[in-house]
Amino acid sequence: MTETPTPIPVEQLQFSMPPVHDSVESERRYRKERLAGALRLFGQFGFEEGVSGHITARDPQFQDCYWVNPFGMPFAHMTAGGLILVNGDGQVVEGRQHVNQAAFAVHAQVHRARPEVVAVAHCHSVYGRALASLGELLEPITQDVCAFYEDHALLDGYTGVAVDAEEGRRIAAALGPHKALVLRNHGLLTVGDSVDAAAWWFIAMERSCQVQLTARAAGKPVPIDHRSAVATRDQIGSDLVAWINYQSLWQRISRSEPDLLS
Numbered sequence: 235m236t237e238t239p240t241p242i243p244v245e246q247l248q249f250s251m252p253p254v255h256d257s258v259e260s261e262r263r264y265r266k267e268r269l270a271g272a273l274r275l276f277g278q279f280g281f282e283e284g285v286s287g288h289i290t291a292r293d294p295q296f297q298d299c300y301w302v303n304p305f306g307m308p309f310a311h312m313t314a315g316g317l318i319l320v321n322g323d324g325q326v327v328e329g330r331q332h333v334n335q336a337a338f339a340v341h342a343q344v345h346r347a348r349p350e351v352v353a354v355a356h357c358h359s360v361y362g363r364a365l366a367s368l369g370e371l372l373e374p375i376t377q378d379v380c381a382f383y384e385d386h387a388l389l390d391g392y393t394g395v396a397v398d399a400e401e402g403r404r405i406a407a408a409l410g411p412h413k414a415l416v417l418r419n420h421g422l423l424t425v426g427d428s429v430d431a432a433a434w435w436f437i438a439m440e441r442s443c444q445v446q447l448t449a450r451a452a453g454k455p456v457p458i459d460h461r462s463a464v465a466t467r468d469q470i471g472s473d474l475v476a477w478i479n480y481q482s483l484w485q486r487i488s489r490s491e492p493d494l495l496s
Contacts (some may be wrong), residue, residue: 237250248482252428252474261294265352265429265487266301266314270494271432273486276357277309278487279437285334287357291340291429298322298344303339304331313496322346343402344409348453351425353432361443362422369418370443375455379442380466381475386414414439414469430484431476437483 255261261455269291281287287309290300302319303309318329322342326333341354365372369390374383389408393401405423413435415423422439426432449455458466469475488494 240335247335249342250478252430252477255294259296263314265291265294265386266317267495268429268433268489269303269317269353269399270303270312270314271484272355272392272429273303273309273312273480274491274494275483275487276355276436278461279359280377281436281440282309282359283358286337287336288334288341289429289433290338290345291353292345292351293319293386296321296492297349298346299327300338300341300392302333302341304329305334307331313494315496327375330345334470334487340400340403340405341402343399347409348404348411348425349446350427351432352427353429354423354425354483355432355436356421356423357436358421359436361441362416362440363420364447365443366418366420366422369416371416372430372439373446373455374458375449376442376445377444377458378438378470380458380463381435381471382414382439382442383467383471384464385412385471386416387412389415389417391418406495427473427478428477430480431473434476434480438479 269289272289285306288302290302293299293301299321301319303312304318318331318333319327319339320333324333324335324338327470340356344354345351359489371386371388372382373381374380386411389405405415413425417423422436422438424435426434426435
């Protein structure tokens, strides 16, 4: 009679968790690598639209300075060493390329309003823009979208390209304490306590927009009730869960395109 294999103790199983850094330099390098990887993934997912689209990561030492992709650099070409460091006034302090001033006006004000936020993601993705054109929020019609239930907001107005600090403050105020924002007639914006979390929320929100628009085109979606939606959000809506969800994407891009680390 064959014996049942002995289970491996849980404490011996591997499970990825956010790293704890022993120096500012180590944390800075980590954030830059994750930022370059997220930008490449966004390019693969089709979130790039000309010179529009940015992800910013707060520097771990200089809290009012942010790493960001340079103006006009294709997402597919981003490397950790190719990022630029920009202060809160939009001035480049490290690097030799320009920053997209219109986009950075938004990012800087969101970072300033939310000191606990490490990363901000904003792109002109197709389904995000489609939902934004309707001036609507995501509805709790799938398990995944419940991560955003009562944790995203709508900026119900359009005033053109954001080019100054005042418009950035308006966007930051509309975001409030939430993880995500629908900018009417514009697109989506997400934040997180890590690059991984902000990137995952953007990807998940874009897909949720796609599902909502597709479901509506096919018929009348059945909503999840309030109590169940809240309970599901509490299970899957934290930045830690976002970080964990993102790791398979990080492994894919970092192994298939290791030059992003240079």
